[in-house]
Amino acid sequence: MVNSPSIFRSATLATLSVAVAGAALLSSCRQAAEPPAPEVRPVRTITIEARNNAGIVALTGTVQAQTEINESFRIDGRLIERAVDIGDPVRPGQTIARLDPANEESGLQASQAGLAAARARLGEARTNYTRMRDLIVDSAVSRAQYEQAEAALKTAEAGVLSAQEQVNLSQNRLSYTRLVSNVTGVVTARGAEPGEVVSAGRMIVQVAREGAREAVFDVPAQIKNALNPRIAVTTSKAGPAAAAAGPGDITVALAMDPSVSAIGRVREVSPRADPVTGTFAVRVRLIDPPPAMLLGSTVTGRMQLPGAPAIQVPAAALMRADGRTSVWVFDKTSGTVSLRNVEVGSADANNVRVTSGLKAGDVVVTAGVQALRPGQKVRPLETRS
Numbered sequence: 054m055v056n057s058p059s060i061f062r063s064a065t066l067a068t069l070s071v072a073v074a075g076a077a078l079l080s081s082c083r084q085a086a087e088p089p090a091p092e093v094r095p096v097r098t099i100t101i102e103a104r105n106n107a108g109i110v111a112l113t114g115t116v117q118a119q120t121e122i123n124e125s126f127r128i129d130g131r132l133i134e135r136a137v138d139i140g141d142p143v144r145p146g147q148t149i150a151r152l153d154p155a156n157e158e159s160g161l162q163a164s165q166a167g168l169a170a171a172r173a174r175l176g177e178a179r180t181n182y183t184r185m186r187d188l189i190v191d192s193a194v195s196r197a198q199y200e201q202a203e204a205a206l207k208t209a210e211a212g213v214l215s216a217q218e219q220v221n222l223s224q225n226r227l228s229y230t231r232l233v234s235n236v237t238g239v240v241t242a243r244g245a246e247p248g249e250v251v252s253a254g255r256m257i258v259q260v261a262r263e264g265a266r267e268a269v270f271d272v273p274a275q276i277k278n279a280l281n282p283r284i285a286v287t288t289s290k291a292g293p294a295a296a297a298a299g300p301g302d303i304t305v306a307l308a309m310d311p312s313v314s315a316i317g318r319v320r321e322v323s324p325r326a327d328p329v330t331g332t333f334a335v336r337v338r339l340i341d342p343p344p345a346m347l348l349g350s351t352v353t354g355r356m357q358l359p360g361a362p363a364i365q366v367p368a369a370a371l372m373r374a375d376g377r378t379s380v381w382v383f384d385k386t387s388g389t390v391s392l393r394n395v396e397v398g399s400a401d402a403n404n405v406r407v408t409s410g411l412k413a414g415d416v417v418v419t420a421g422v423q424a425l426r427p428g429q430k431v432r433p434l435e436t437r438s
Contacts, residue, residue, distance in 0.1 A: 112354035114270035118261030168216035178209035
C-alpha cells in the first residue's frame with residue numbers, strides 16, 4: 054500500500070523545481086535580450102574660442118641706480134667706525150669706515166726698522182768695497198778678497214731695496230685701514246657694524262653711483278618675449294615723452310604721482326628666471342630722469358602687447374597621459390569623449406595657454422577628467438566659452 058502524503062510531497066517538490074528552473078531560464082533570456090545601458094557620466098565642458106591676446110598689461114617695479122658699488126676693505130681687521138649710513142651722500146676721497154690700525158702700525162714700524170738695518174749694512178759694505186778697490190791696485194789684497202767685497206756690496210744694495218718694498222707694503226696696508234669712497238653717490242645699504250671683525254672684500258656699504266638710473270621690473274616669460282626695445286617711462290611731469298609712447302612701448306608711472314614722464318630704453322633682460330618667483334628682471338635705462346624720480350621709488354608700468362590668437366583652457370582640464378599633456382575633447386555627434394595631446398605655453402593661477410592641439414569650436418571637458426576613458430559617453434552639464 055502506497056503512502057499518499059509521500060506521493061504528494063514528491064509532486065510538490067517537482068513542481069517547485071520546474072518553476073525555479075523556468076524562472077532562471079526566463080531571467081537569463083531577458084538579460085541576453087536586454088543588455089544594461091552604458092554609463093553616461095555628467096561632465097562640465099567649455100567651448101574653445103581663439104581670443105586675441107592684445108592688450109595692456111600692468112607691471113610694478115622700482116627705480117634703481119644703473120650702477121651700484123659694494124665698498125669693502127682690502128684687508129682683514131676689526132671695524133671701529135662707519136662714518137656713513139643709508140641715505141647719506143658720498144663723494145670721492147671721503148672716509149667711509151676705519152679698521153683698527155694697531156697691527157698695521159706695528160708692521161710698519163718693524164719694516165722701517167728692517168730698512169734702517171739694511172741701510173747700515175749697505176754703508177758698511179760700501180766702505181769695505183772702497184777700501185778693497187784701493188788695495189787691489191797695489192796688490193795689497195787678493196783678487197778673491199776684492200770680489201767678495203764687491204758681492205757683499207751688491208747683496209747689501211739688494212737688501213735695502215727689499216726692505217724699502219716692505220716699508221711700502223706696510224704703508225699701503227696701514228692706508229687700507231681707511232675705506233675711502235672713489236665715486237659720487239648715495240649709500241643704499243650697509244653691511245658690517247662697528248665692533249665686528251670683517252674679512253677682506255666684505256661689503257661695508259653699498260653706494261648707488263650718481264647719474265644713470267633705471268626702472269627694474271620682474272615680468273613673466275610671455276611679457277619678456279614681447280618686449281619692444283623702445284620704452285616710454287612716466288615719472289613726474291606729463292610732457293612730450295608721454296605722447297611719444299607708441300605700440301610696444303612701456304609707460305611707467307610713479308605710484309604716488311602718475312603724471313610724471315620720461316623716455317627709457319631696455320638696457321638688459323635677464324635670460325634666467327628667478328628661482329623663487331619664476332619671473333625675469335627687465336632693466337629700463339631712463340634718459341634724463343626728472344628729480345622727482347628718486348631711488349627706490351615704486352613705479353607702475355603699462356605695456357601694450359602685440360595682438361595674436363591665443364587659446365586658453367582651465368588648468369583643471371589638463372591631465373598627463375603617457376608622458377604627454379592631454380585634454381578630453383567631447384564629440385557632439387556621438388556624445389563620447391576622446392583624449393587629445395596638446396602643447397602648452399604660459400600659465401597663470403587659473404588658466405593655461407595652449408599653443409597647439411586645439412582649435413576654435415572644440416569642446417573640452419573641464420571637470421571630471423580623471424574618471425573618463427576613451428569612447429565613454431558623457432552628458433555635458435553646461436557648456437561655456
